[in-house]
Amino acid sequence: MERTVVRCAEGHVFSTASFPMQNLGPERLGPGRLLRCPRCARLRHSVPVAHRKR
Secondary structure, eight states, X not given: OOOEEXXXXXXXXXXXXXXXXXXXXXXXXXSXXXXXXXXXXXXXXXXXXXXXXX
């Protein structure tokens, strides 16, 4: 199972095994989702972190 690296609204970066509703596309709901952040233990708006190539 592929993991997605996300950043919560507080700036914490973490990975998640699932990124809910990602198949609906950013044009319908936007790129963010509500996920429980493991650092602040609250539901936070989270967005995928862009991968940088070196």
